[in-house]
Amino acid sequence: MSPRLARASGKAAGRWEIPLRITVDGEPLTGIEGQTIAGVLLASGRVAWREGPSGSPRGVFCGIGACFDCLVTVNGVRDVRACRRRARDGDAVATQSRAREDAR
């Protein structure tokens, strides 16, 4: 199984659900207002979206902006911490790779 949204408590969850759409490398994903970009990615079943220097897959580790493992490009701006940045409707997210950058 992958990470998923918990929808157990109906009313509490219902308050959250103003939907939003973002794209990740061009692919559309649906999220909920208030979620971070990492939250949208995790809830859609992705556990990894960045590559470390060797090409190793990375996603969320610390969840509070300390480890910089979850960096993404948002609307053309590089190195945004996905775990800290709230998703906004229409955000164009692109994944990053240290391996691609180091290859030269």
Next chain:
Amino acid sequence: MTRHVVIIGAGPAGLGAAVGALRVGARVTLLDTADDPGGQYHRMPPDAYANAHPGRLHRSRRGFERRRGHVLGHPHCAWWPRSTVWAIERRDQSAPHVHVLRGETDAAERERHVLRPDALVLAPGAHDRVLPFPGWELPGVYTAGAAQALAKGEHLIVGDRVLIAGSGPFLLPVAASLLAAGSTVQAVLEANAAATMARGWLHRPWELAAQPGKGAELAGYLGLLARHRVPYRTGRAVVEARGAGRVEEAVTARLRPDWSVVPGTERTLAVDAVCVTHGFSPQLELPVAAGCRLRDGAFVEVDGDQLTTATDVHAAGEITGIAGAQAAATEGLLAGWIAGGGSPAAAGLRPVRRRRDRARAFAARLAAAHPIGAAWRGWLHPGTIVCRCEETTYGTLLRAAADPARNSAHAVKLATRAGLGPCQARICGPTVAELLSHGAAHHRPVAQPIRLGELARHPIEEETKETPR
């Protein structure tokens, strides 16, 4: 003359400081990177205990909401959400200047501000400390704090077969939040032996008697685990994570009291997430930049008034010792009061100091009950990644440090790149320092990334009309 107090961090400590400073008539600017005050409030170990007990949760929650409303609505308080302190500039005779970026996290064109306060209260908090083990870089391995933040903040659970491991009381509320969200927790593994924990908790029992709620909270958590049939095992740890592209299996093993693995006790378990914490790392780059002396190289040294060794710089909360939200709020109150110009001799401070001192005694007990065993490095293979950013392995570090002609902290770092990646050693710094017997520096004069375009622009100066000096 009204004093201007800048408070960095709006968790329990920062909010407490705002209350204290406002009470003595100071003007307050309260900063936090988040949208709302509260900090990692729900992640703090003592809250952890509170969460097991619905009544207590309510009480602490109500208190928090009251303080929050009071502070944010106060005419002398400026609340700056989404504000990142990227530099602290030490001055000769006065409080440091505070360089701030205002705007969304890591956005490209945030506003650059400079604040020149009369006093500064530092309350930036802490994040999980995680010791490395083979495979800890695999997706699906999270810090316990990440799992907690996702569950509490976004109603998101990291997996359905989750193993929670490491050390400290924080393991328990993380398990509780995952269970509450409907996840299956396979086990909670505390690396320390039951005897080690008992020695820490039961030492000087009269102090524990002053914190009667704590024992009940612990019992509440253990009861919750029992009801969900989640085993809570002591003296056991995750020593390896395996999987193709993400974690699929965890290897656990029995540990001796020094955290060395008992051979032959390894078990392999299918998992889809592993949540790990081995304690907390206080965020020390701002106090270090402000010139504050550290205690044991690990925490900010403060006196009885929460004053650091730097002129007009006060500190409260986890950076002065991991003692939880109640202690942080109390320390904050005292720090804010003094920073705002209140008399240290005020009668009303006596119970505050008493509560603070009790909480500190509790923190000492926590540390004693959940030490990090020195033999943890026995889990590492030469190929185990120590610095996640630069993928520096244990073997590379040992080789670099083996030659006396190469063994200085700077030379090893530059040769292996350990700690020089995007996280700037926030995650591996204490580990590398321990492995190489170098001191951990916490030296990050650029405290948070700032984009070149933002840096090149002139800052917006603080309006000083309100507070003539």
Next chain:
Amino acid sequence: MRVVVLGAGIIGAACARELALAGCDVTVVDRAGPAAATTAHGEGNVLVSDKGPGPELELAKLSRRLWPQILQILPDADAVEWEPKGGIVVATTGEGARTLRKFAESQRAAGIDAVDLDAAALAGWEPHLTRDCTTAVHYPGDAQVQPAGAATALLADAVRAGTALRTGHEITGAVVRGGRITGVRTRAGTIEGDAFVNATGPWSGEVAARLGVRLDVRPRRGEVLVTAPMPPTVFHKVYDADYVGAVGSGAGDLQASAVVESTRAGTVLIGSSRRRVAFDDRLRPEVLSVIAGKALRLFPSLAGVPVMRAYGGFRPYVADHLPVIGADPCLSGLWHATGHEGAGIGLSVGTAALLRDLLLDREPDIDAEPFRVDRPAVQAEGENG
């Protein structure tokens, strides 16, 4: 001959290696560890482009010849991260262009390879560089090393050649017999020798004072910004012609100019500032701001790139901008190898060869006279900071 080298930075390491390979019995003493101070806080410049004709350029040419020779025989040359990537110096104003062209012409006359680049060639080599350059000169001889890696590789080779390394020993004074230094005192005891080499960089004035002699070498602070790792954007060491002016300036206030280059790790290093602030190591955001602004003038597309670190170091500054290499005029047996300011990484190997030849009474490859210790700029009563 027993030689005690004071300082385990790159100058001390290079001197120890040359002396050990020449048969001396060498001990290196440092109050901290190898490459722990000035060496670890520079950019790793090996430059010929920023030096006008004169003795420092001759030392730079000697060093530039020696580096590849040393790398060929150094057992772990990889650690040096030698990048002979070449430098490109640009001007962005008409006045700057005239000055740069004249400067390059004079360097060519002194035997430096300096090639004028037209706009098309420049855009091909550095596609992200501003198109507003009025002139550009390519210096194929400029190179870069990882400075701590270079210093420790030299030091490790010195140790292989028999050098003893004593770290964590601060020099507190000299043992002088009959006008000759025979030992240095540390808190852990006295270290005896026949010759002593002061290679303590910005602290060499202070160390000289502890040994009882005067040496007017002062700290000058430099700051460098480091960006987050990013896709390749900068392919040479690119700098503004202002840099030469800032290097040559003696002013105590802030001098800044853009020096931009990539590292193997994918980060971009952005320098540089020069300020005389004694040993004050406090960060000054306005200094970083000025550096950022100048770098963006050269590479406007870097505006969105995050700076993840800034580091500053103290460089050994001498009023006449020349290194100090030779025998102390007052205390027999004491030698100095210091005063390189921001050029010590590149000049280390030439300095070491020169010092070895002077100390062992051999004929040096270049004229050592201009670097002598008894010149007025070095013996002057120093102002503080």
